[in-house]
Amino acid sequence: MNVIMVTGGAGFIGSNFIRYVLEKTDFKGKIVNVDKLTYAGNPENLSDIAQKYSSTRYFFEQTDICDKEKIAELFKKYNIDTVVHFAAESHVDRSILGPKDFIETNIMGTFNLLENARNYWGQRTDVRFHHISTDEVYGSLGETGYFYETTPYDPRSPYSASKASSDHLVEAYKHTYGLPVTKSNCSNNYGPYHFPEKLIPLLILNILDQKPLPVYGDGLNVRDWLYVEDHCSAIWTILTKGIVGETYNIGGENERTNIEIVNTVCEIMAEKHNKEKDFYKKLITFVKDRPGHDRRYAINCDKIKQQLGWKQSVNFEQGIRKTVEWYLANSQWVKNVQSGDYKNWINKNYEKR
Numbered sequence: 001m002n003v004i005m006v007t008g009g010a011g012f013i014g015s016n017f018i019r020y021v022l023e024k025t026d027f028k029g030k031i032v033n034v035d036k037l038t039y040a041g042n043p044e045n046l047s048d049i050a051q052k053y054s055s056t057r058y059f060f061e062q063t064d065i066c067d068k069e070k071i072a073e074l075f076k077k078y079n080i081d082t083v084v085h086f087a088a089e090s091h092v093d094r095s096i097l098g099p100k101d102f103i104e105t106n107i108m109g110t111f112n113l114l115e116n117a118r119n120y121w122g123q124r125t126d127v128r129f130h131h132i133s134t135d136e137v138y139g140s141l142g143e144t145g146y147f148y149e150t151t152p153y154d155p156r157s158p159y160s161a162s163k164a165s166s167d168h169l170v171e172a173y174k175h176t177y178g179l180p181v182t183k184s185n186c187s188n189n190y191g192p193y194h195f196p197e198k199l200i201p202l203l204i205l206n207i208l209d210q211k212p213l214p215v216y217g218d219g220l221n222v223r224d225w226l227y228v229e230d231h232c233s234a235i236w237t238i239l240t241k242g243i244v245g246e247t248y249n250i251g252g253e254n255e256r257t258n259i260e261i262v263n264t265v266c267e268i269m270a271e272k273h274n275k276e277k278d279f280y281k282k283l284i285t286f287v288k289d290r291p292g293h294d295r296r297y298a299i300n301c302d303k304i305k306q307q308l309g310w311k312q313s314v315n316f317e318q319g320i321r322k323t324v325e326w327y328l329a330n331s332q333w334v335k336n337v338q339s340g341d342y343k344n345w346i347n348k349n350y351e352k353r
């Protein structure tokens with residue numbers, strides 16, 4: 001690995017990944033961040049990295065992954081030998097309101113990257129295309145059981161259907177053209193730089209603003225929460241030790257109901273603000289359920305743990321504390337992110353209910 005093209009590197013996980021690779025691994029090469037800067041892309045997520053490594057080891061290209069010519073040009077310009085593909089429309093609620101962007105970016109964008117990788121690399125085997133996917137492609141679990149790498153796909157939302165489709169394309173390029181690919185399917189991430197349309201940062205910011213905390217349905221849907229830096233270390237483990245052609249599930253092994261998450265965030269925020277434990281729980285508001293809301297996700301990640309020696313570094317109690325503390329310490333980032341599209345989205349979303 002000499003030059004890594006990271007797509008979607010200005011988003012939540014992509015920006016954490018770039019920081020992780022440049023600051024916490026022995027990687028000596030260059031990273032090219034290819035990001036269209038949609039509402040979810042925020043150059044401020046990497047302002048420290050840009051300051052430290054710009055034009056030496058970090059390069060930013062504002063580009064749409066669907067742009068065939070521009071992506072071809074970037075492969076050539078930087079002599080890319082590794083792609084780590086995060087770029088996507090990532091929010092389930094938005095995919096329900098308007099699926100088109102999801103189909104374009106997640107399916108056509110992935111197709112375009114695969115085509116360019118195939119054209120530029122030919123039959124080379126010293127290269128890698130790593131595709132970042134989600135546990136949502138496996139559908140919804142009942143009260144027991146886990147998603148394994150072998151679980152049949154059963155996506156339920158336009159978002160998960162588009163991600164499933166991109167996964168199938170990656171597999172097809174492996175089998176048909178021999179493209180050296182790896183794939184990872186991950187559970188819910190949380191941590192610094194998370195855009196506040198998603199549950200955990202939304203809760204923190206709404207508590208700060210004394211706004212209602214919207215809980216969909218009965219609040220008993222279950223997600224498996226993974227601290228974002230642990231996701232980054234898992235991807236790095238796959239890039240450096242993973243077997244080409246394989247898929248790895250990545251999970252936090254931290255299953256929580258949504259209402260447990262809401263209560264925990266309320267309690268940590270109360271402690272930070274010297275209030276009584278239940279002070280912020282009065283903000284909890286049960287709202288109309290998400291259509292087709294998957295009931296439970298739970299990842300079995302024995303494969304990456306046993307075969308590649310990866311493990312999580314924090315449990316949920318440690319990770320959620322670090323996360324709340326990061327948002328409290330980064331009030332300027334919060335202020336900036338709350339202006340613009342975020343405000344429109346939140347207002348529209350509330351009207352909807």
Ligand code: NAD
Nearest residue numbers: 008010011012013036037038040041064065087088090189
């Ligand atoms: P995000 O929405 O925070 O960031 C997505 C990034 O992609 C943004 O910077 C955006 O500008 C960029 N982007 C969108 N469309 C683009 C296009 N057409 N061309 C170039 N750039 C474009 O998303 P995230 O939460 O960081 O998720 C990253 C990846 O991880 C996605 O593929 C998502 O499906 C996957 N994933 C996310 C989670 C999670 O919990 N967040 C869990 C599992 C998998």
Ligand code: DAU
Nearest residue numbers: 090091092134135136187188197198199214215216221258
């Ligand atoms: O499982 C991995 C997926 O996790 C990723 O593939 C997606 O990109 C990512 O957005 C995330 O999807 P979710 O739909 O699980 O995340 P979200 O934060 O939107 O919601 C988490 C849970 O909380 C879900 O059950 C819906 C619920 N929820 C969400 C919001 C935004 C609420 O109850 N209230 C809310 O306001």
